[in-house]
Amino acid sequence: RNGVYLLGMLLLEPTLTDRVRARVFRALRFIYSMERNRKLFKKIFPPELFAVFIDIGHYEYAIERYAEVTRRFNKTCPRAVEALRGGLEGVNRDAAPPPRLEVNGYVVEEELGSGAFGTVYQVRNESHSDGVMAYAMKQLSLQNVGVFGATSEEQDAEVDKLSSEVKILSELSHPNIIKYFESFVHASALYIVMELADGMVLLDFIKSHSEKGQSIPES
Numbered sequence: 758r759n760g761v762y763l764l765g766m767l768l769l770e771p772t773l774t775d776r777v778r779a780r781v782f783r784a785l786r787f788i789y790s791m792e793r794n795r796k797l798f799k800k801i802f803p804p805e806l807f808a809v810f811i812d813i814g815h816y817e818y819a820i821e822r823y824a825e826v827t828r829r830f831n832k833t834c835p836r837a838v839e840a841l842r843g844g845l846e847g848v849n850r851d852a853a854p855p856p857r858l859e860v861n862g863y864v865v866e867e868e869l870g871s872g873a874f875g876t877v878y879q880v881r882n883e884s885h886s887d888g889v890m891a892y893a894m895k896q897l898s899l900q901n902v903g904v905f906g907a908t909s910e911e912q913d914a915e916v917d918k919l920s921s922e923v924k925i926l927s928e929l930s931h932p933n934i935i936k937y938f939e940s941f942v943h944a945s946a947l948y949i950v951m952e953l954a955d956g957m958v959l960l961d962f963i964k965s966h967s968e969k970g971q972s973i974p975e976s
Contacts, residue, residue, distance in 0.1 A: 761788060761797050765845040768830065769838065778830065779823040782810070786823070790815040796869075801844040803837045806830060861943050863894055863950065874901070879953060892938060893954070897947040916947060923949060 764785050768778060789798055789810075802810060809826045817823075833841070846852060858865040863880040870877050875897040883890050897919075899905050905915045920940070927937045936952035963973065 759850045761785065761801070762845055762849045762851075764788075765801055765841070765848075769842060769845075775824075775827050775831070776820070779820050779827045782813075782823045782826050782830075783818070783820065786810065786813050787816065797848045800847060801841060803833065803840065806833065806837075860894070860948060861941055863892065863948075865894075866891075869893060880950070891953045891955075893935075893951045895949045895951065897949070899942070899945045899947060916942065919947065 764781050767773065767781050768785075773781075785798070789795060798810070799807060806826065806829055809829050813822050813826065860880075862884060863882045866879045866881055868876060869879050875895050877893055877895045880892050880894045881890050882892065897905075899912050899916070905912045923937065923940050929937070935954060938950040938952070940947065940949045942948070
C-alpha cells in the first residue's frame with residue numbers, strides 16, 4: 758500500500774548501482790502503467806525527469822529502456838533531490854496525518870493543482886444533503902494584486918465580476934459540464950466549489966488509449 762514511497766526512497770539511496778536504480782524505475786513505471794495513483798508521480802518527480810519517465814512507455818521490460826531516466830536522475834541537482842524527497846514524504850501513507858484544515862465546513866484532503874490564479878483542492882463535506890461528499894474547491898487569494906488589484910475598491914469590483922460569471926456557471930446543467938455548487942469569501946480568499954472530476958487528465962487518457970492501440974469514440 759506504500760510501494761511508491763518505498764521505491765522512491767530506494768532511488769535516493771546513494772550506494773545504489775545504476776543497474777539496480779534502473780530496476781527500481783522499471784518497477785515504478787509498471788505501477789504507473791496500471792493507471793493507479795498516477796497523480797502521485799507528478800507530485801514526486803521534477804518535470805524534466807517526469808517527462809523522460811513517461812516517454813519510456815507502458816510495460817517496457819527491457820532494462821535498457823530505463824538507462825536514460827537513470828542517467829537523468831544521476832545528474833539531478835541536490836536541490837531537486839531534496840524536493841523529490843519532500844514529495845515522497847508527502848505521499849507516505851505511514852506518516853502521521855497533517856493537521857486538519859477546514860474552510861467553511863469543507864475539509865481539505867489534498868491539493869490537486871495550482872497556477873497563477875489560484876489553487877484547487879480536493880475537499881470533503883459530509884454534512885451536505887445533496888448526497889455528494891467529495892468536491893473540487895478552487896481558492897483565489899484576494900491578495901493577488903495581479904488578479905484582484907491593490908485597493909479594496911478594485912478587489913470588490915473583481916469579486917463582483919467573478920460572482921457574475923459564477924452565477925452564469927451555476928445556471929448551466931449538462932453531463933459534459935462540471936457542476937457548480939457554491940462560492941464564498943473566507944479569510945481574504947474567494948472559494949468556488951465545483952464537482953470533482955476524478956480520474957486521469959485528458960493527455961494521459963489519450964496516451965493510454967494510443968499505447969493500447971485503442972481509439973477514442975467521438976460520441
